[in-house]
Amino acid sequence: MKNTMKTLLNTLALSIAATFALGSTAALAQGKPQPSNASAYPVAPAPGLYQAFGEESGIRSLMADFVLRLRADARIGEQFKETNLDNLAKQLSDQLCQLSGGPCVYKGPDMKTAHSDMDVTRAHFNSLVEVLQQTMAARGISFQRQNQMLALLAPMHRDVVNTP
Amino acid sequence: MTARPTHLARQAFWTLLALGLLGGAGHAATVQVTVLARDGKPLPDAVVIIEPAQTPAAATTPTLTPVQTHIAQQKMQFVPALSVVPLGSTVVFTNLDGWEHHVRGISGSLAGVSAVPSSGFEFRLGGRVEGRTAESTTVTLSQAGPLQLGCHLHGSMRASVYVADSPWVVKTSADGVALLPNVPEGAARVRVWHAEQLLEATPTAITVGPVTTVNVPTRITPRRRRL
Amino acid sequence: MKLHRFLSTATPRRTPSATALLALSCSVWLAATPLAHADTGKLLLTGGVSTIEGAAGGGLSPWAVIGTQATERENGVSAFVSRAETQDYGLTVAGAAVAFNNRLELSIARQDLNTGITGQLLGLPGLHLRQNILGAKLRVAGDAVLDSDTWMPQIAVGIQTKQLQSSGLDSTLAALGAKRSGTDLYVSATKLFLAQGIVVNGTLRATKANQNGLLGFGATLGGADNGYELQPELSVAYLLRNNLAVGFEYRGMPNKLQRAGSAAGLGDGLRSNDWKDLFIAWAPSKNVSLTAAYVDLGRIVPATTSNKRQTGFYVSAQVAF
Numbered sequence: 001m002k003n004t005m006k007t008l009l010n011t012l013a014l015s016i017a018a019t020f021a022l023g024s025t026a027a028l029a030q031g032k033p034q035p036s037n038a039s040a041y042p043v044a045p046a047p048g049l050y051q052a053f054g055e056e057s058g059i060r061s062l063m064a065d066f067v068l069r070l071r072a073d074a075r076i077g078e079q080f081k082e083t084n085l086d087n088l089a090k091q092l093s094d095q096l097c098q099l100s101g102g103p104c105v106y107k108g109p110d111m112k113t114a115h116s117d118m119d120v121t122r123a124h125f126n127s128l129v130e131v132l133q134q135t136m137a138a139r140g141i142s143f144q145r146q147n148q149m150l151a152l153l154a155p156m157h158r159d160v161v162n163t164p
Numbered sequence: 165m166t167a168r169p170t171h172l173a174r175q176a177f178w179t180l181l182a183l184g185l186l187g188g189a190g191h192a193a194t195v196q197v198t199v200l201a202r203d204g205k206p207l208p209d210a211v212v213i214i215e216p217a218q219t220p221a222a223a224t225t226p227t228l229t230p231v232q233t234h235i236a237q238q239k240m241q242f243v244p245a246l247s248v249v250p251l252g253s254t255v256v257f258t259n260l261d262g263w264e265h266h267v268r269g270i271s272g273s274l275a276g277v278s279a280v281p282s283s284g285f286e287f288r289l290g291g292r293v294e295g296r297t298a299e300s301t302t303v304t305l306s307q308a309g310p311l312q313l314g315c316h317l318h319g320s321m322r323a324s325v326y327v328a329d330s331p332w333v334v335k336t337s338a339d340g341v342a343l344l345p346n347v348p349e350g351a352a353r354v355r356v357w358h359a360e361q362l363l364e365a366t367p368t369a370i371t372v373g374p375v376t377t378v379n380v381p382t383r384i385t386p387r388r389r390r391l
Numbered sequence: 392m393k394l395h396r397f398l399s400t401a402t403p404r405r406t407p408s409a410t411a412l413l414a415l416s417c418s419v420w421l422a423a424t425p426l427a428h429a430d431t432g433k434l435l436l437t438g439g440v441s442t443i444e445g446a447a448g449g450g451l452s453p454w455a456v457i458g459t460q461a462t463e464r465e466n467g468v469s470a471f472v473s474r475a476e477t478q479d480y481g482l483t484v485a486g487a488a489v490a491f492n493n494r495l496e497l498s499i500a501r502q503d504l505n506t507g508i509t510g511q512l513l514g515l516p517g518l519h520l521r522q523n524i525l526g527a528k529l530r531v532a533g534d535a536v537l538d539s540d541t542w543m544p545q546i547a548v549g550i551q552t553k554q555l556q557s558s559g560l561d562s563t564l565a566a567l568g569a570k571r572s573g574t575d576l577y578v579s580a581t582k583l584f585l586a587q588g589i590v591v592n593g594t595l596r597a598t599k600a601n602q603n604g605l606l607g608f609g610a611t612l613g614g615a616d617n618g619y620e621l622q623p624e625l626s627v628a629y630l631l632r633n634n635l636a637v638g639f640e641y642r643g644m645p646n647k648l649q650r651a652g653s654a655a656g657l658g659d660g661l662r663s664n665d666w667k668d669l670f671i672a673w674a675p676s677k678n679v680s681l682t683a684a685y686v687d688l689g690r691i692v693p694a695t696t697s698n699k700r701q702t703g704f705y706v707s708a709q710v711a712f
Contacts, residue, residue, distance in 0.1 A: 037262070041540045046586055075431055082319030107291055108263045113239050117320040117389060122463040122493070123431045125537075130434065133633060143632055144588060151539040151586035164463060 038095045038106040041155035046148040050101040053141065053149065056093070059102070063092040066135040075127045079118055099152045111159035119163045129154075191349040195376045197342045199356055202383045206340025209246040210358045210384070211310075214332040214344050216372070217351035228331060232256060235313070235323065237265045237289065241389075242313055242323030246359070248335045250328050251308050258300040259289035266316035269325075271307045283307055286316075310357055324359045347372050358384050432460040432467065432712075433493075435634050435674050437536050437583070440682050441471035441709045444551055444603070445486035445500030446526045448579070450684055450705060451642045451666055452624040454592045455547035455581035457530050458498070459490040460677060460711045466491050469711035475686055477701035481505040486524075498526040504605050509695040515559040520605045526551045535581045535590075544582035544591075551575040553604040567651045567661075568611025573599050576619075590636070594624035601648050602663055602691055610647040613654025620645050634674040642666040644689065657694050664689020668705060682707040 033042035053059050067085040071077050080088075097104035108114065129150065136146045195214060201207040230252035236243045238260040247255070259265050270284040289299045305311065308329035315321035326333065334342040353367035361384050370378055439447040439456045447458025450473075459467025470487040486500030502522045510518030528549035535545035555564075555571040564571060577596040584591065597619045599609040609617040622645060628638030644665050652661025670684035684705040691701050 043540045043586075084317050084319055087317040109240055109261070116240065123465065126434050126462055127431060143630070147588050147630075148586045154537040154585055155540040157534075157537045161463075 033099075036098075036106070037108060037110040038098050039152070039156060040110065040112075040159055042099070043152050043155065045099065045101040045152055046145075049145065049148050049152075050097070052145045053096075053100060056097050056102055056104065059097050059100070060089070060093045062135060062139055063089040063096065065138070066092065066132060069131050069135055070128065073127065073131050076124050076131075079120075079124065096149070096152075100149060111156050112162075115160050115162060120161050121163045122157070122161050125157050125161050191374075192346040193349055193372055193374050193376060195344045195347045195370075195372055195378065197336075197344065197354060197378045197380060199336050199340050199342070200379065200381045201340075202385045204381070206336070206338075207358070207382065207384060207386060208336055208338045208340055209386070210336045210340070210342075210356055210382075211246070211248060211326045212334050212336060212342040212344065212380075213328075213330070213355040213357065214347050214372075215330070215353045215355065215367070216332070216348045217353075218348065228252075228328065230254070234258065235325070236260050237267070237315070237321070240318055240321060242321060245323045246326070246335055247324075248326045248328055248333055249305065252304070252306065253327070254302050254304050255325065256300055256302050257287075257289065258298050260292055260298055262293075263291040265289050265318065265321070267301075268314050268316055269303065269311050270314075271311050271327075272309060284311075310359075312359070322359065326357060347376075349373060354378055354380060356380055356382060358382070358386075360384050360386055432462045432465055432677070434536060435677060436630075436636060436672065436680065438467075438469070438490075438711060440672055440680050440707060441469065441473070441486060441488070441498075441500075443473055443475075443482070443484045443500070443502065444524050444526060444553075445484075445488060445498035446528055446549060446551070447488060447490075447496060447498070448594075449592065449626040449628070449638070449640045450668060450670055450682060450686075450707060451640045452592060452594045452626050453526070453528065453549055453551075453577060453579055454535075454594070454626065455530065455533075455545040455579040456535050457490050457493050457496045457528065457547070458488045458711070459496075461490050461493060463493045465493070467712055469709055471707060471709040473682075473705065473707035475688075475703065475705040477686070477688060477691075477703035478699055479507045479509065479696045480691060480701060481507065488526075494530050496526075496528040498524075498528070500524045500526070502603070502605065509692045510559075512695040513560070513563065518559055520558060520560065521556040522553055522604050523556070524551050524553045524604070533580075533582075536583050536585070538582075539585040542582075544580040546578065546580050549577050549579065551577075553600065553608070555604055555607060564607040566612065567607070567648065567655065568615075568617070569601060569607030569609055569648070569651070570599075571607055573604060573608030575600060588630040590626070590628040590630070590638070592624075592626040594626075596622045596624060596643075598622055598645060599647065601645065603644075606648060606661075606692070610651035612651040615647050615650040615654075617647070620647075628670075628672070636672045638670055638672070640666075640668045640670065640684075652694070660692065660694025662690055662693055664700070670705070678710055678712060680709045680711070682709075 033044055035042055067089045071080045071085060091108040094104045094106040098106045133146060197212045199207045199210045228250040230250050232254045233247050233249050234256045236258045257267055266288050268286045285303055287301045292298045305327045308327050311325040311327060313323040332344050332347055334344050336342045349372045352370055352372050354370055355364060355367045368380055438458050438460055439454050442448045442450060442453050446453035447456055448454035459469045461467025467490045473484040475482040483503045484500055486498060488496055488498035490496045504520040506518040506520060510516055528547050530547045533543050533545040552574050575596055575598040577594050579592060579594040581592040599619055601607050611617050622643035624642045626638060626640045628636045630636050642665060644663050646663050648661035649659060666688050668684040668686040670682055672680060672682045674680040686703060686705045688701040
């Protein structure tokens, strides 16, 4: 019994290690991403992520839907009362397009500056993540791809959440 | 015993004469106004306007010379947030951010709320590119009173320009203090204008003397900014 | 407050005033600060489920995550009920937890083990072993969910004070040199590897508890080493959807009673094994989670259970705000 357990544990450990090795080799192939206004904490995108989201047009369409859902959300909609949603959708599209490996260049403000005029709590950030998950799910994007995109955006909480 | 009152009276006479000579023909004085926010703390970036009851003769009123001032767009803010300039001045708007801004200026109080169309301007400035000079536009201010600035792309970007048509318009410092020189002595009204104040409060009536300090409490709560 | 009433019935006899004071201060603190709303707070399943000891984590191991649905600047509560049945034993657990600012977690659990055949053969038919566990956990570093650009996990330290209630087994435990109360100390490191959708937890526990404490703490008969020992625990979960996870847990168990049992003439009759399970956790809503697992608790008093490995099912339901 103990041997089966040991084997199981070893297999598990190996499969986890393999997943990371795969991820990091892909990252090495693309080169380590540099910090930019798009993200101060860059993460190498999973291979094929940009294509999985429908490339630039797919991302623009997704963000157009996303900003409407943000404005309509009961928890954080107020934060977007004065926001020019068209401009926000364009900025987000450039950002996600760039971070996911696309050819775009995000030219907007860094995340700290962009949120300096509002109070953002961790609860707000979590709500935004949920709205993004809903938006991606509504577009039929697989759970795995959703998580790969979220992995690019999640560390931004350090700059966006300014009300600890 | 009778000698002392005479001595004092003579002293008073000479002091008053000296003051009268120093004060000039119109007896103008410096008025120090401290504006307080709702919480009692000093309120910076408030515009203090003193309106003397009797407008002095044109010869003694300091002339208003138009100036050229600069307002930059930097880190999603207009810098400075408040400018006070004489009527006819020009403003050079320069975009120092790496992304574009669409600047809108609307003259008149209650801008946007009033049904009467107010005058204004709108222009686009592209983002600054490294190695090239920043884009800028110059606007001439021909309407007196407050001018509200905003950015069509970034709803939280706001600033103001107060276009003065009298010499007694000064903005408060970081300590909430405005020093207005050459205010004619006598009755006057003190008005306070602030971007966060929807309606102006009733002006404070004062009497300007040789040395005048005024405290103006308000119900204004200034916007907080993180960066 | 329900929590207070629960605590007063479950208070260990030794320090009733301290526990009551703790409960009272919690109630006051909770009442004074905003409770997490039903629709805000943590992302789904990121508060873990309730362990059989009351702390937030997997089913068997406490994780570094702070429980309830509350996130920073919020306070939260959760409550759970769990049931496990193996060939010869039945375990029921109920408990609750409160969490403050996603930083501190306080928990309570009451375990009730129906000893079945073992009780019978010990001349104590219908014997139930009951244990109360008070836990505290403090998050000390890291973020388990959002730090996808680093290998750094979320780290928490915790303490569990356990009190085994008096029962017909008292004299047997005394004879073996096992105490009826003990304290576990642990440190956990948890991380969600976001891009891969895998949660990994490692816990290192300093303990003397025999079968989690249900058979007392430590053993001195036969010259057994009665000191604290370090036991490793590992959980790995794979997220199938944002509200559905499958996983595996492994929890090392001390084996202090084996030697004592041998000295008492029982051979290997009191030997114990490590615990393991395969589980599936589902959160139909933000406030409810259901867990089902296949557990293998190894031998529990093999002397009376024909040396069988105790395997069976485990179910748990938790509500959290």
